[in-house]
Amino acid sequence: MAGAAVVPHGTNVRAMLERRLIIVTGKGGVGRSAVSAALALRAVHLGKRVLTVAMTDQLGLALHLGRERLEYEAREIRPGLHALAVHRPAALNEYLKVQLGVPKVTRMGPLARAFDALASTAPGIREVVTMGKVLWEVRKGAWDLVIADGPPLGQIGSHLRAPQTVTELVPVGKVREQADWMMDLLADASISGMQLVTLAEELPITETQEALTWLTEHQVISPPEVVANRILPALDATSQQIKEVGPGPAREAALMHKTLHEEQQKWITQLSPDVQLPFLFGLHTPPEVAARLADVWGEE
Amino acid sequence: MTSKVLLVTGGGGVGKTTLSAALAVTAARAGVRTLVVTIDPARRLATALGLKNLGSEPSPHKDEPNLWAAMLDASASWKAIAHRHAPADVADRLVDNPFFEAATQHFPASQSYASAEEMANYVEARAWDLVVVDTPPSAGGIEFFSAPAEMRDLVGGRLLRWLTGGAIPGRRALFTLTARPALRIAGAALGSDLLERVAEFLMDMRSMYDGLARRAVQIEQHFRESRTVVVTTADPAPLREAARFYRDLPEMVPDPDAVVFNRVLPVDWHNPKPPSDGPLVENLARWGAEAHRQTEVRKEFAALWKTEIATVPWRPKTPTTLDDLAALITAAEGLPLERLGVVTQ
Numbered sequence: 001m002a003g004a005a006v007v008p009h010g011t012n013v014r015a016m017l018e019r020r021l022i023i024v025t026g027k028g029g030v031g032r033s034a035v036s037a038a039l040a041l042r043a044v045h046l047g048k049r050v051l052t053v054a055m056t057d058q059l060g061l062a063l064h065l066g067r068e069r070l071e072y073e074a075r076e077i078r079p080g081l082h083a084l085a086v087h088r089p090a091a092l093n094e095y096l097k098v099q100l101g102v103p104k105v106t107r108m109g110p111l112a113r114a115f116d117a118l119a120s121t122a123p124g125i126r127e128v129v130t131m132g133k134v135l136w137e138v139r140k141g142a143w144d145l146v147i148a149d150g151p152p153l154g155q156i157g158s159h160l161r162a163p164q165t166v167t168e169l170v171p172v173g174k175v176r177e178q179a180d181w182m183m184d185l186l187a188d189a190s191i192s193g194m195q196l197v198t199l200a201e202e203l204p205i206t207e208t209q210e211a212l213t214w215l216t217e218h219q220v221i222s223p224p225e226v227v228a229n230r231i232l233p234a235l236d237a238t239s240q241q242i243k244e245v246g247p248g249p250a251r252e253a254a255l256m257h258k259t260l261h262e263e264q265q266k267w268i269t270q271l272s273p274d275v276q277l278p279f280l281f282g283l284h285t286p287p288e289v290a291a292r293l294a295d296v297w298g299e300e
Numbered sequence: 301m302t303s304k305v306l307l308v309t310g311g312g313g314v315g316k317t318t319l320s321a322a323l324a325v326t327a328a329r330a331g332v333r334t335l336v337v338t339i340d341p342a343r344r345l346a347t348a349l350g351l352k353n354l355g356s357e358p359s360p361h362k363d364e365p366n367l368w369a370a371m372l373d374a375s376a377s378w379k380a381i382a383h384r385h386a387p388a389d390v391a392d393r394l395v396d397n398p399f400f401e402a403a404t405q406h407f408p409a410s411q412s413y414a415s416a417e418e419m420a421n422y423v424e425a426r427a428w429d430l431v432v433v434d435t436p437p438s439a440g441g442i443e444f445f446s447a448p449a450e451m452r453d454l455v456g457g458r459l460l461r462w463l464t465g466g467a468i469p470g471r472r473a474l475f476t477l478t479a480r481p482a483l484r485i486a487g488a489a490l491g492s493d494l495l496e497r498v499a500e501f502l503m504d505m506r507s508m509y510d511g512l513a514r515r516a517v518q519i520e521q522h523f524r525e526s527r528t529v530v531v532t533t534a535d536p537a538p539l540r541e542a543a544r545f546y547r548d549l550p551e552m553v554p555d556p557d558a559v560v561f562n563r564v565l566p567v568d569w570h571n572p573k574p575p576s577d578g579p580l581v582e583n584l585a586r587w588g589a590e591a592h593r594q595t596e597v598r599k600e601f602a603a604l605w606k607t608e609i610a611t612v613p614w615r616p617k618t619p620t621t622l623d624d625l626a627a628l629i630t631a632a633e634g635l636p637l638e639r640l641g642v643v644t645q
Contacts, residue, residue: 028437029313029537060537110465114483117459121498123402152312158405170494199313202342202618236579249569250580253587259616282589286536 013297016225017043017145019193021138025150026197027204031229033060035197036149038293044080045298048144051082053134058085061149063286091133099132100174124165128179131162135182153207160220189222197227200264205271228273232261303423304641305522309435309444310531311538315562317341319531320434321349322625327430327642328367329626335368335422336432339415344620346371356418364622377414378404385511390504399501411436412447416519423522430641441541442548445523448516456509460502471503527640530556533563534597546605557639559607561598563614565591610634
């Protein structure tokens, strides 16, 4: 199996993409934008009409889609693939207008600022506006699949739980009614799913385990798939062969590969991920990375 | 004794915490009394540093006489900050308020501010020659330096003014908030009670202003006197963070004293002369391609921002002992250890 690609296993990608919403999250630096973009490309390849949403930081997703930046209005990236970035003031505007039924707002400036002051202070409000935009796109029904490049792992709990937090804070009123349908949509396993991206290293694995425990306790969304990114294939050489090659780069690279692979396997067994994506050697641009990973998703 | 400060910054996942620890161990072994302040270290690294509990209290290392370590907890730091800057009764009310936790977690600046204020406390304690600060991941890079100004602004009433529409009213006026046309809708959506609770909370936060504003100025002075290391890898996201030190440069951000590329592969893996064919050559070819990519990225960065670059080799195993950590710095190339205060003449 010299250099065999590590392909996704254990999960039917096609079935995964049958849902209407996939929220992708992971610790900073594990490649969640790359995975979001790759999933989107794969779904488009299967003939779906897809919207990708950058929830908190848009740059990663934009670059993996080959764009400088994304707008709040959904733009077509290529046939079947659209993208937008949640820009909070605009999301707040839409939330007030569409969801709370604020009629014709003439003085949006002061209201938006006042609401922003509130959202920065009262727990859950800021997150409910961001989640609200994503869930609203799902509810509208214009897309077969919405893929959300979510907040980093550290903030995912406060986002997923935002509708509950708001109902605890605001017992009545329109905000409360909105929170109710959001919770239902998120909890529906046939509609919403989640992917936790990780690396086979100590910190990302530990944080992923913590997140899985949190998700089991809170039951806000169906259990996520765990995606282990940048996984090395086993080196197809015996210790004897490595010894025989003599000192020099070939031996060094072999020993490096072998040790890294063993380390990765040690961490991976603690988590048994649903999907493994390969380490990509020497690739330059984010769109290349997304395209390669999308191909790998297709090799099931 | 005056303390020098070494700030280790950079994007998420670049090995900032490990390098902070490695620099601290190197300094301690060179006879420099060193405190390393970490945030969220991996368990094995925390163990290597002799860290057991979260908290701002530095603990001396049992095997390394010149080494101390502390592991910050932003939530506990903020409680201490409230008690430091607000009158006792207001501080008690603040830390019990559920909004306090939300507000101090919401802003990327608040985690940075908490560690910056702890940094200032350590420096002023004058108990160490060198304080190495591993900056919070949420700050990315340059946000760490603008955090004091940002917090001063927030505590000073920016949000409160947004809520009240300009001037800061007396406490009594808060109960007529929903009379503001702009807030009538928000009041209807959320209930006027919530608006009032938020406004009251923001009034309480304001009582920290004088103390915090004074402290922020002192912290900024410490920043100006600090040494800064920017850590990155050859990956696009951390590279963008590193580039911001040169591109966006707000006034209070010092020029980095070193840019460190971490997880660097040997340059002689590029054009390999294959000893024979077979799987090992195939393996070297793909790693050589990765090494080549890394070199190109480093050259490009150095040329674009006219800076020297230091490199730390990629170690397949995470360092788990003080010796491993020290070895990382020994194997590094181009690190200006003297300028960074890690070794002294």
